[in-house]
Amino acid sequence: MELNGFLNLFNSLKVVDEFFKVSAVLLAILYLLYAIVISKQVSIMNRTLEDKFQYVISFVSSLQIAVALILLIFSLFLV
Amino acid sequence: MENNPKSENRVLFSYCVYPQIKFETYESGEKILLLLRAHPFTQLHWVISSIILLIVIFSLNFILPSFLSVSQIFVFNSFMFVFIFSFIWFSFLNWFFNVGIVTNKRVIDVDFHSILYKEVTTARLDKIEDITVKSGGYFESLFDFGTVFVQTAGTEANVEFADIPFPSKVIESINKLLSKRHGT
Numbered sequence: 001m002e003l004n005g006f007l008n009l010f011n012s013l014k015v016v017d018e019f020f021k022v023s024a025v026l027l028a029i030l031y032l033l034y035a036i037v038i039s040k041q042v043s044i045m046n047r048t049l050e051d052k053f054q055y056v057i058s059f060v061s062s063l064q065i066a067v068a069l070i071l072l073i074f075s076l077f078l079v
Numbered sequence: 080m081e082n083n084p085k086s087e088n089r090v091l092f093s094y095c096v097y098p099q100i101k102f103e104t105y106e107s108g109e110k111i112l113l114l115l116r117a118h119p120f121t122q123l124h125w126v127i128s129s130i131i132l133l134i135v136i137f138s139l140n141f142i143l144p145s146f147l148s149v150s151q152i153f154v155f156n157s158f159m160f161v162f163i164f165s166f167i168w169f170s171f172l173n174w175f176f177n178v179g180i181v182t183n184k185r186v187i188d189v190d191f192h193s194i195l196y197k198e199v200t201t202a203r204l205d206k207i208e209d210i211t212v213k214s215g216g217y218f219e220s221l222f223d224f225g226t227v228f229v230q231t232a233g234t235e236a237n238v239e240f241a242d243i244p245f246p247s248k249v250i251e252s253i254n255k256l257l258s259k260r261h262g263t
Contacts, residue, residue, distance in 0.1 A: 045172065048102060048103045048189060048197065049101075049103075049189060050102070051100040079151055
């Protein structure tokens, strides 16, 4: 089979698209888990050291979880 | 947070005098005199890495359209920016919560190794035997930062404040506290 033929077959099967979607969903799930762990850890850190920035730090950690959820939605429905 | 008459923050919150904080093992009546973090210069590596990563992502956007669709490029960019933000946030937390605290009763070293592992080392002032400062190199001299080692008597753990600004001032403060305690 010629190279062009092979590439056409590759494109028609949409292998790249499927691979991209699966990778994106997996990464988004992993990132969500990571964001949850970091958020939990940040609350431990805030308990260890309380200062005036603790609310900002907690807020950014929560924001990270929200962003991780948005990424998961993007990967599921946008790609 | 009831103590602290005139709080002062220097070198981007890495040298705080009479900081308005509380910590987990805070004892009532304990006065917090110093809160120490690594000098911001020692954190430059992750700031530079983040900027380089941002430039790489920006450059990739010139190549990606030949391989990926518009929605895929959008998702790819979202992932990349989120990962860079996470890297920055992780590094910042690592810096912010790795602190040294000097109170009128003890010195405390709070370490979060890679954020996940917590280690709090405490040395009471009456157990302190020796204080050493290690500061060498061009940047340490230029920006005045170094590592302070507090050696304790017996089996108590030693305390280390790594890369803190004004190490000589910290030693001076601890020595003053020790002199007061020992009445010399």
